[in-house]
Amino acid sequence: xxxxxxxxxxxxxxxRLHAESxxxxxxxxxxxxxxxxxxxxxxxxxxxxxxxxxxxxxxMVCDLVELDRFxxxxxxxAYDHQNLNTLDVFQNLVPTTENLCxxxxxxxxxxxxxxxxxxxxxxxxxxxxxxYAGE
Amino acid sequence: xxxxxxxxxxxxxxxRLHAESxxxxxxxxxxxxxxxxxxxxxxxxxxxxxxxxxxxxxxMVCDLVELDRFxxxxxxxAYDHQNLNTLDVFQNLVPTTENLCxxxxxxxxxxxxxxxxxxxxxxxxxxxxxxYAGE
Amino acid sequence: xxxxxxxxxxxxxxxRLHAESxxxxxxxxxxxxxxxxxxxxxxxxxxxxxxxxxxxxxxMVCDLVELDRFxxxxxxxAYDHQNLNTLDVFQNLVPTTENLCxxxxxxxxxxxxxxxxxxxxxxxxxxxxxxYAGE
Amino acid sequence: xxxxxxxxxxxxxxxRLHAESxxxxxxxxxxxxxxxxxxxxxxxxxxxxxxxxxxxxxxMVCDLVELDRFxxxxxxxAYDHQNLNTLDVFQNLVPTTENLCxxxxxxxxxxxxxxxxxxxxxxxxxxxxxxYAGE
Amino acid sequence: xxxxxxxxxxxxxxxRLHAESxxxxxxxxxxxxxxxxxxxxxxxxxxxxxxxxxxxxxxMVCDLVELDRFxxxxxxxAYDHQNLNTLDVFQNLVPTTENLCxxxxxxxxxxxxxxxxxxxxxxxxxxxxxxYAGE
Amino acid sequence: xxxxxxxxxxxxxxxRLHAESxxxxxxxxxxxxxxxxxxxxxxxxxxxxxxxxxxxxxxMVCDLVELDRFxxxxxxxAYDHQNLNTLDVFQNLVPTTENLCxxxxxxxxxxxxxxxxxxxxxxxxxxxxxxYAGE
Numbered sequence: 155x156x157x158x159x160x161x162x163x164x165x166x167x168x169x170r171l172h173a174e175s176x177x178x179x180x181x182x183x184x185x186x187x188x189x190x191x192x193x194x195x196x197x198x199x200x201x202x203x204x205x206x207x208x209x210x211x212x213x214m215v216c217d218l219v220e221l222d223r224f225x226x227x228x229x230x231x232a233y234d235h236q237n238l239n240t241l242d243v244f245q246n247l248v249p250t251t252e253n254l255c256x257x258x259x260x261x262x263x264x265x266x267x268x269x270x271x272x273x274x275x276x277x278x279x280x281x282x283x284x285x286y287a288g289e
Numbered sequence: 290x291x292x293x294x295x296x297x298x299x300x301x302x303x304x305r306l307h308a309e310s311x312x313x314x315x316x317x318x319x320x321x322x323x324x325x326x327x328x329x330x331x332x333x334x335x336x337x338x339x340x341x342x343x344x345x346x347x348x349m350v351c352d353l354v355e356l357d358r359f360x361x362x363x364x365x366x367a368y369d370h371q372n373l374n375t376l377d378v379f380q381n382l383v384p385t386t387e388n389l390c391x392x393x394x395x396x397x398x399x400x401x402x403x404x405x406x407x408x409x410x411x412x413x414x415x416x417x418x419x420x421y422a423g424e
Numbered sequence: 425x426x427x428x429x430x431x432x433x434x435x436x437x438x439x440r441l442h443a444e445s446x447x448x449x450x451x452x453x454x455x456x457x458x459x460x461x462x463x464x465x466x467x468x469x470x471x472x473x474x475x476x477x478x479x480x481x482x483x484m485v486c487d488l489v490e491l492d493r494f495x496x497x498x499x500x501x502a503y504d505h506q507n508l509n510t511l512d513v514f515q516n517l518v519p520t521t522e523n524l525c526x527x528x529x530x531x532x533x534x535x536x537x538x539x540x541x542x543x544x545x546x547x548x549x550x551x552x553x554x555x556y557a558g559e
Numbered sequence: 560x561x562x563x564x565x566x567x568x569x570x571x572x573x574x575r576l577h578a579e580s581x582x583x584x585x586x587x588x589x590x591x592x593x594x595x596x597x598x599x600x601x602x603x604x605x606x607x608x609x610x611x612x613x614x615x616x617x618x619m620v621c622d623l624v625e626l627d628r629f630x631x632x633x634x635x636x637a638y639d640h641q642n643l644n645t646l647d648v649f650q651n652l653v654p655t656t657e658n659l660c661x662x663x664x665x666x667x668x669x670x671x672x673x674x675x676x677x678x679x680x681x682x683x684x685x686x687x688x689x690x691y692a693g694e
Numbered sequence: 695x696x697x698x699x700x701x702x703x704x705x706x707x708x709x710r711l712h713a714e715s716x717x718x719x720x721x722x723x724x725x726x727x728x729x730x731x732x733x734x735x736x737x738x739x740x741x742x743x744x745x746x747x748x749x750x751x752x753x754m755v756c757d758l759v760e761l762d763r764f765x766x767x768x769x770x771x772a773y774d775h776q777n778l779n780t781l782d783v784f785q786n787l788v789p790t791t792e793n794l795c796x797x798x799x800x801x802x803x804x805x806x807x808x809x810x811x812x813x814x815x816x817x818x819x820x821x822x823x824x825x826y827a828g829e
Numbered sequence: 830x831x832x833x834x835x836x837x838x839x840x841x842x843x844x845r846l847h848a849e850s851x852x853x854x855x856x857x858x859x860x861x862x863x864x865x866x867x868x869x870x871x872x873x874x875x876x877x878x879x880x881x882x883x884x885x886x887x888x889m890v891c892d893l894v895e896l897d898r899f900x901x902x903x904x905x906x907a908y909d910h911q912n913l914n915t916l917d918v919f920q921n922l923v924p925t926t927e928n929l930c931x932x933x934x935x936x937x938x939x940x941x942x943x944x945x946x947x948x949x950x951x952x953x954x955x956x957x958x959x960x961y962a963g964e
Contacts, residue, residue, distance in 0.1 A: 157657045158690040166954065168843030168870035168912070173346050184347050186354055192912035195843035195870005197954050211578050212589050213655035218687070219591055237843070237867035250348035252292045279841065279872050282353070285293040301549065303438030303465035303507070308616050319617050321624055327507035330438035330465005332549050372438070372462035385618035387562045414436065414467050416567045417623070424561040426829040427792045432821045443886050454887050456894055481713050482724050483790035488822070489726055520888035522832045551837045552893070559831040571819065573708030573735035573777070597777035600708035600735005602819050642708070642732035684706065684737050697927045698960040751848050752859050753925035758957070759861055 158205045158272065159215045163225050165234035168195035169249040172239075193237065198254070199277040200229060202262055204269035216269035228261045251278045255286040263288065293340045293407065294350045298360050300369035303330035304384040307374075328372065333389070334412040335364060337397055339404035351404035363396045386413045390421040398423065428475045428542065429485045433495050435504035438465035439519040442509075463507065468524070469547040470499060472532055474539035486539035498531045521548045525556040533558065563610045563677065564620045568630050570639035573600035574654040577644075598642065603659070604682040605634060607667055609674035621674035633666045656683045660691040668693065698745045698812065699755045703765050705774035708735035709789040712779075733777065738794070739817040740769060742802055744809035756809035768801045791818045795826040803828065833880045833947065834890045838900050840909035843870035844924040847914075868912065873929070874952040875904060877937055879944035891944035903936045926953045930961040938963065 373384035508519035643654035913924035
């Protein structure tokens, strides 16, 4: 029997959307108000969906404490109360929520081994969400 | 790399569920209180999920401003503060949320070309939601 | 010791905002898209706040089952899946949410005696709410 | 045309996570604070997703009233305001939310025939959710 | 200038409503399904509202970190993943949410001195909330 | 008859909490991670509560369209997708949410005349909210 577990965490960050390879007017056109030079910010919600066999003895897909510890160390400590543009990973990558999703997926996919990481979903506002599933 | 973007909008409409080809008692039986002749209404939330390659330069699946403009013109202006039963599209189609989902999918699928429309989801109340994915 | 208990219920109704004593153009100006002749609708959430001494034996302000039964009979049966404009109480009263609040307050105030009705709050959408406290 | 309908219900239960085949220290290690001998509890939200052809006449996947009646009888009456550990189904099965999901899926899958049961999702808290889709 | 700060925390507990001084049938009548001998549980949300002068230098009513530390030590460690009926404070007090509110108010009122505790609000479910303001 | 209307809007901004008159270590101590030099951000929700007589003809406290237009011009255009620290009003005022509340209250109080501004509430995250009522 395979089940899925979705776990959510929240962090607050700022960012500015600006691509170095585009001109000022192209950046303004592509990103609109998100290109504002002083930046802006969001309360991000990230949900990681992991899947796996339900253990016959414990009745669990994986240990939530372990999942929380991984997220705390690799996601919350990296992003919470930070300006995304100043982080190493976004030096050559625009910190759109699409790219943030992909990066969080990569970190879980490479480092979290207790269950299969199926999908990462990031909500940027209550009206916007982004998903990446490794395709 | 393929990512997905979900965007939500809200509109307030009224409707009455009533099929012309059914008798009064069949309508009452099938639709219950939703068959009340004077109608009732809902705050609908519609979420469109679009998918596509994340652009290597912009880091985006598609332009949100463009998606919003399409929804404003083709969904919100059509449905917000309207009685669904009076609209052309529901003259021969009962305005259930299943049919509303299908119609919004059709409109996006035919007219929105900046990314692939994967799925339309409409929440009728906080306890009911409907999805259509073109199957 | 005085405590307060807030209880919420939901109903779905349609309405049209239109004042008989105003001209067509005045109605259009005052109510905007809410004056649309065919009506529109909402999922309303009503919260009644009651207050009273916490009973030393039971530890309760009042019996929730009794409060629910009152709301079911006097609010939900009256309004759920109805067109507010067709109801007796709104024959000479525009069914704005302000008036809906006042009417629900009146019904609780006159009929519910197990605790003091402090305030009625109605949410028309996730962004709009109205309150009446008997002032 | 195939559409999907998601319907949500809520119930409040208590449970204790404890596997008979594990030692006291193993239980403490696996379940942490959820192994507290006196139990704890949650407001669970269950969402059942059903899918099927949209009926050409009624415009519906299935009758919501029938779906609600089934859930009321087989889920809410079984679990609401109960201690999960005392129920027959959890005598030899740890009442984790993974196992709760599977059990609710089984009940719907075996007994609800008006539409295909695609997936059962249970939210244990606002940050935790579990899904089972019969795999 | 006086401002107010509301801060929310969540905990999951079980309880049984049962008054020692009432007979079995009285308990069943007063508490209904909440009197179930095996108990049930909730995800509680507690919000403490504190008020005070906004400091002219820091722009703050009080230090959130201090408020969180107090809540962690005196509320979350006391109640989270516990059976309320087993706790000292509820040995002679029915663990209704009214009494839980009063107890949390008392703890903050007596021990938290960085700002005035104005009100404690506890949500038992998404439809029920209770408040106590020291009256 | 006096009723109250609460209206909510959302904006996304970044800020850094740092008081010029404090030393680096004092700032670090007072603001913790909010003092991070590169800033961070939030999705802010602002709710303005206005009160007034319900007009006997229109059934309304005030015109929602007018209220929205005022908020759009004086709040959303000022703050949305901005870095609060770069704005004139926060040149000598730390952009805490307490001060943001007071400033939005001041703007409404001085400029919005169609109803009495009773209170401004700003939610910084789903767990934090601030209120100012002109005291």
